[in-house]
Amino acid sequence: MNPDFLLGLVGSVITLVVLFEMLRRHQLREKYAIFWVVVALAAIVVAIFPRALFWAAQVTGVEVPTNLLFFVASFVLLVVSVQHSYELGRMEERTRTLAEELALLRMETQDLREAARERDA
Amino acid sequence: MVIPAWNEVCTVAEVVCEVRERCPGVDVLVVDDGSWDDTVRAAGSAGALVCRLPFNLGVGGAMRTGYRYALRQGYDVVVQVDADGQHDPAYLEKLVAGLVDADIVIGARFAGEGAYPARGPRRWAMVILAKVPSRLAGQRLTDVTSGFRAANLRAITVFATHYPTEYLGDTVESLIIALRNGCRVTQVPVAMRPRAAGRASQSPFRSSVYLLRALIALGLGLVRRWPHIPELPPREGC
Secondary structure, three states, X not given: OOHHHHHHHHHHHHHHHHHHXXXXXXXXXXXXXXXXXXXXXXXXXXXXXXXXXXXXXXXXXXXXXXXXXXXXXXXXXXXXXXXXHHHHHHHHHHHHHHHHHHHHHHHHHHHHHHHHHHHHO | OEEEEOOOOOOHHHHHHHXXXXXXXXXXXXXXXXXXXXXXXXXXXXXXXXXXXXXXXXXXXXHHHHHHHHHHHOOOEEEXXXXXXXXXXXXHHHHHHHHHHOOEEEEEOXXXXXXOXXXXXXXXXXXXXXXXXXXXXXOOOOOOOOOOEEEEHHHHHHHHHOOOOOOOHHHHHXXXXXXXXXXXXXXXXXXXXXXXXXXXXXXXXXXXXXXXXHHHHHHHHHHOOOOOOOOOOOOOOO
């Protein structure tokens, strides 16, 4: 096994350990963890069986196998970033709606409180 | 009457007082968009209802809150006025009168009344912004970025559901949404007063950025899909 692949193996194992620890401490939700676990496992497979990468490069017609690795890796990161932007936008829309509803409710409770005070007086 | 206000402590009380003086029968709601100055107290002591957003959402957020309030409280007309004092409440009646044959009436400068200086890219942006909505509305609209508008129940229902918060989305895009939901839009010429405080961006670079953002807001308004609004009241008058 050459050192590059050993590096990949160590990195993937560390990733898995960190993910496990974060899940254990409730710092990461399963739906996000699953994706990264799959990525880490794929990296481990490539590290242990480098032939899989060479084979994939041959099949796709990529001359330098590491280029295929870089391409796939950056594409995966791009997809994840876009997905996160989407989630962020959805969260913003939801917090906005909540803030608006909160403001209206705050005004309503104040009105009710004042009305109750007048009635009592 | 809904007034979106963000850190407008110097002008908001004056605007509220002026409206209450001129139109005594009108309920005034100031939506405070997370100001950190004394806007809330100033507006409240001037006699307005004040709705406080917990943090800054942008004009769109403040306006949607206002329209939601109006819809739930059963108002049939909402007039939107800026808190910086550039809109003259003297035109209020004229705006509301325009609602007899439209769902939204815009108080527009460049419509023959008043003088408001605008040149270069900012002016071009305004021309382009005028052409497309005019076409959709089947009406000449010269000032779609105006924050001085009257809306009837149909328009209130649309705006209570969809009111973008992006810069320019709150004026241009919201209007396109209303048009695409079958609202009729007209305008009434008004003279705008120079801003009592604050200033509009006028440097060529900022004007160009403004032009670009205007085009983006316009384009998105035209191509976006908006979820259907279930209980849209039927058209009134004609």
